[in-house]
Structure formats: structure tokens, C-alpha cells
Amino acid sequence: MSVPWTVVGAGRVGSVLARRAGTRTLRRDDVEAPRSDGPVVVATRNDDLDAVLTRLDPAVWPRVVLVQNGVLDPVLRRIGLSAAGVPDNGPLVTLGLLYFAASARDGLAVPGGTSWFCGPEAANMVAAFTELGLPAGQLGPADHRAATGVKLSWNLIYGLLGELEWRAGRPNLVAAVTEARRADCVALCSELRPVLTAWLGADPGPLVADLFAYSARIPDFPVRLRELSWRNGALAAEAARAGLPTPLHDALLARATS
Numbered sequence: 001m002s003v004p005w006t007v008v009g010a011g012r013v014g015s016v017l018a019r020r021a022g023t024r025t026l027r028r029d030d031v032e033a034p035r036s037d038g039p040v041v042v043a044t045r046n047d048d049l050d051a052v053l054t055r056l057d058p059a060v061w062p063r064v065v066l067v068q069n070g071v072l073d074p075v076l077r078r079i080g081l082s083a084a085g086v087p088d089n090g091p092l093v094t095l096g097l098l099y100f101a102a103s104a105r106d107g108l109a110v111p112g113g114t115s116w117f118c119g120p121e122a123a124n125m126v127a128a129f130t131e132l133g134l135p136a137g138q139l140g141p142a143d144h145r146a147a148t149g150v151k152l153s154w155n156l157i158y159g160l161l162g163e164l165e166w167r168a169g170r171p172n173l174v175a176a177v178t179e180a181r182r183a184d185c186v187a188l189c190s191e192l193r194p195v196l197t198a199w200l201g202a203d204p205g206p207l208v209a210d211l212f213a214y215s216a217r218i219p220d221f222p223v224r225l226r227e228l229s230w231r232n233g234a235l236a237a238e239a240a241r242a243g244l245p246t247p248l249h250d251a252l253l254a255r256a257t258s
Helices: 012-021 046-055 058-063 072-080 124-132 141-167 176-201 208-218 232-242 247-257
Strands: 006-008 024-026 041-042 064-066 093-099 115-118 136-138
Touching: 006 012, 006 136, 012 024, 012 208, 041 046, 041 136, 046 072, 046 208, 058 093, 072 124, 093 141, 115 141, 124 136, 141 176, 141 247, 176 208, 176 232, 176 247, 232 247
Parallel strands: 006 024, 006 041, 041 064, 064 093, 115 136
Antiparallel strands: 093 115
16 A cells, blocks of 8 residues: 555454555554554444544544544534534544445445545545555535435435334345335335435535435345434434424334334
8 A cells, every 4th residue: 555554443344444445444442643654544433432432642633533323523622623614623534435346254345336434534534445456435524414414314224124124024235125115115215305405514415326326235234223323313313303294214214123
């Protein structure tokens, strides 16, 4: 790698990135100040972000790259950091939207589209991903917020519909979910778009074409509800706060979690 980088988190995403790059992996409880001056990619679960970021030397924070799904603003503000485009008194961190499938810790990254980065280390991450054969690009804050809505909508919708298929004893791979639940997917895209726009301050667009295009590239990836408080639960809370109805999402979520 032309720019040395460190991966924090030995889960499937962190392990795949570290193995592909031939770089060092740190577990959440073993975080230390990295010796290199390159990006520090935090690939832990969302609930571990507080612990990881507070263990890191604050001097490292501007080099942090967060690749978690979901809206991370609350935890960043709580710690004193700020995401690109989000006003705060702390240094900026870089946010990444990953478009590849990593279904196992010892598996390979299957590209699903262009991964997008925004923040101080964005250019370094684009260069690093390009060297690894993973398509990547850089976005400004406003465009990245809109792109966040697209990726989050995929996680929300496919996680929910995959959970319902799995509970019914049917295949929950992406291709199977698309085939069985296409109408629900289209309806949810329309229903959730206003909530995502209000939540992120940026319109993610019609969503349907983007979601189906990504799904077509990773047909064999299994999908279920994950990190509910950061995804579907957070979406439901935001919809209630904004006074925006989401009857289909609420009904399906109730069935998927009962």
C-alpha cells in the first residue's frame, strides 16, 4: 500500500479489509496509537464506537475513517468529534459507505459498486481501495449525506424483508428477497424517502434503481435485521419525531421482531 493504514475491528468487514490490504488489525480492546501516519479504519460494530474512539489518542481522531452503516452523528457529537458536513467543535473524521459484500471473516470482498468516502482521509482511502481492486470515489458533504440515505435505505429495507423471509423458512439471500419482495421494496422506497430526507438533510433520490442495482451485484449475500437501534429502530424513532407516517415499515417491523 502506498499509504499505510490500520484496521480496528476483527469482524468480517475489518478482517476482509486487513487481509486484502496485508495490513494490521487491532481488536476493539487492544486499540493503541497506530505507528503509521495513514488512515485508521474503524470497522467495529456501531455499539463499540464509543469505546474505540475514546481509547484512541485524540491526536489520531482526524485520521479516523468510520465505515459503519447508519447515521453516526449522535455518537460523534457525544464524544466531541464531528462528521464531515456536521457542525461541531471537534476535528473532522472521514465517513465511508462500503459497497462490497463480506459474508465471512475468512471470505473475500465481493464488489457491489463504488464505495464513497468523505472527509480528511477520503483521497487516501480512494487510492487504497483502488489498489485493492475495489471501486471507490470521493464526495463532498452534501452529496455524501444523500448517498448515506441510499446505502441506509438498502440496509433498512433488505434487512427487514430478509428477516421476514428467514422467519418464514424461505431463502434470505439478496436475490431471493428481491424476487419474493419486489413490491414491498418499491413501496418502502417511496415511504422511507421523506424520512431519510428529513433525517439527513439531503434527498437520497427515488432509491429503487440504486437498491436493485446493488442487490444484483451481491445476489448470494444473506440479509437479516442487524443493529436494530442504529437502523430500523432509529428510522422509526426519527419518523415519529418528524411526524412522518411509515405504516408499511412499522407493520413489517412488528412482524419481524415479534
